[in-house]
Amino acid sequence: MVSEVHLATAGNPLFVDCVVRLLASEEKLDGRTRLDLAEFKVPDGVREPIRRWLAMLSADANQALTVAAAFGNEFDLNLVYRVLGSSAEQLLTLLDPAADAGLVTAISSARWRFAHAVVRATTYDGIRIAERRELHRTIGGLLEEIYRVARQPPLERAGLPL
Numbered sequence: 096m097v098s099e100v101h102l103a104t105a106g107n108p109l110f111v112d113c114v115v116r117l118l119a120s121e122e123k124l125d126g127r128t129r130l131d132l133a134e135f136k137v138p139d140g141v142r143e144p145i146r147r148w149l150a151m152l153s154a155d156a157n158q159a160l161t162v163a164a165a166f167g168n169e170f171d172l173n174l175v176y177r178v179l180g181s182s183a184e185q186l187l188t189l190l191d192p193a194a195d196a197g198l199v200t201a202i203s204s205a206r207w208r209f210a211h212a213v214v215r216a217t218t219y220d221g222i223r224i225a226e227r228r229e230l231h232r233t234i235g236g237l238l239e240e241i242y243r244v245a246r247q248p249p250l251e252r253a254g255l256p257l
Contacts, residue, residue, distance in 0.1 A: 096124075107211060113141045145217040148196045155220075159189040160198070164219040165230045169208040178233055 100118075104110035118124050149157055162178050163170040176186040190207070193199045198214050201207050209215035222230065 104213075107213075110141055110211075110213060141213065142217045145198070145214055146221075148198060149203040149206075149218065151196070152192055153189070156192055159186055160193055160218050162221055162230065162234075163199070163207070164209070164215050165222070165227070165234055166204055168215050169202065169206060172205050172207060174234075174237065177237055178230075 100114055104114055115124070116137060125173060146242065148159070152160070159175065159179060162175050172183060172186055176183050181189075190199060194201070197210050199207055200210055209218070219227075
C-alpha cells in the first residue's frame with residue numbers, strides 16, 4: 096500500500112496526506128485488499144492551489160506550460176518554442192514566473208521539468224480535447240520533421256532494438 100501511495104503522489108507529503116485521508120474516508124485502508132492507484136486521480140482539493148497559481152500567470156505563460164505539458168513531465172525548450180513559434184528568449188521570459196512560483200524548474204539550459212507530476216497533470220487536464228488533439232498533431236509533425244533528416248531512427252542511434 097505504501098508503494099502505491101508513494102507512486103501516486105511521488106512522495107510529496109502534502110499529497111500523501113490528502114490521499115491517505117481520502118482513502119480512509121472511503122474505507123479503503125483496511126489492509127484486506129491491495130490498492131491499485133495506477134489510475135488514481137489526485138483530488139481536486141490538491142489541484143486547486145495549482146490552478147490558482149496557473150490563473151495568476153499570463154495567458155502566454157499558460158500557453159507555454161500547456162505545450163510543455165503535452166511533451167510530458169520533462170520538456171525540451173527548443174521543442175516547446177518551436178511549437179509556440181517563439182524564440183528561446185521569449186519562452187524563458189514566459190517561464191520565469193512559473194519557475195518563481197515553483198511550478199517548473201530547469202534541469203539544464205535546454206531541459207526543464209514540472210516541479211511535480213500533479214502540476215503537469217493539472218496543466219494537461221485543462222486542455223480541451225480538440226485543442227489537445229491539434230497540439231499533439233503539431234508536436235508529431237515537428238518530431239517527424241526533426242527526425243526525417245536522420246539517417247537512422249532515434250532508437251537505433253541510441254543503440255536500442257526496434
